[in-house]
Ligand SMILES: Nc1ncnc2c1ncn2[C@@H]1O[C@H](COP(=O)(O)OP(=O)(O)O)[C@@H](O)[C@H]1O
């Protein structure tokens with residue numbers, strides 16, 4: 001309750017809109033002119049709305065972003081605050097490994113090498129998780145990882161996501177976070193991280209771009225900006241120190257070309 005009140009204050013705060021508009025300006029040049037841009041989406045309004053509560057299937061949001069961009073952290077928060085079910089594709093795969101299933105060993109090797117597990121495995125795991133969830137709204141964290149995943153999911157389930165959130169975060173920040181994540185993961189070492197970043201850029205960004213061209217993807221600027229600002233001692237309150245990015249009301253359509261997106265990512 002307190003969190004929601006704080007967040008609505010934050011949404012209205014001049015500080016957040018100033019930072020938002022400066023970020024928007026910063027990225028403005030990267031955005032090509034599209035005749036029809038999807039309307040900006042108020043994430044908080046969406047999370048608290050009744051979207052997805054009256055159909056035969058849940059409201060589905062894909063949550064994409066580079067490794068370490070904060071998908072898992074923020075999904076847990078959104079799920080507990082707004083009643084979403086949180087389906088993490090990576091966790092589903094890791095469960096297979098720890099359950100010692102036939103395919104577990106093979107999955108472990110793929111994850112260790114930072115590659116993408118074949119669609120027939122992941123789509124099935126994600127599909128079952130969605131089906132067994134009783135929630136009206138589901139966050140699918142870290143899937144689809146590539147166009148092939150996306151096409152297989154849409155074909156097998158006959159479903160498209162209602163929304164795609166793209167967590168934007170510079171590479172150096174992602175690397176720093178992964179190296180200090182301390183979850184004992186076989187893929188959080190610098191060699192595998194480099195491979196994962198390459199896979200993200202070459203295979204996962206096209207999925208974001210696909211949904212962006214269909215007006216479904218929305219970029220969420222990562223809180224690292226607020227964290228940096230906060231160290232400057234600007235008008236900030238303690239809860240800014242928490243990685244609480246989804247309340248930071250910056251959301252605008254993503255529409256950048258591959259070349260432009262790599263510029264974005266290679267910026268330090
Ligand atoms: N906005 C943030 N600012 C700083 N650290 C963060 C932020 N979001 C997540 N983290 C930290 O970064 C690491 C990676 O986050 P995680 O949510 O696991 O990312 P992903 O699921 O995208 O790989 C975790 O240790 C998490 O605590």
Ligand SMILES: O=c1ccn([C@@H]2O[C@H](COP(=O)(O)OP(=O)(O)O)[C@@H](O)[C@H]2O)c(=O)[nH]1
Nearest residue numbers: 067068089090111114115116117142143145
């Ligand atoms: O749909 C998916 C999700 C994950 N992975 C594999 O699982 C690893 C870890 O995924 P997770 O989403 O947990 O990593 P994160 O991006 O959250 O750090 C990835 O690098 C891939 O090797 C995959 O192949 N397909």
Ligand SMILES: [Mg+2]
Nearest residue numbers: 071072090142
């Ligand atoms: Mg994760």
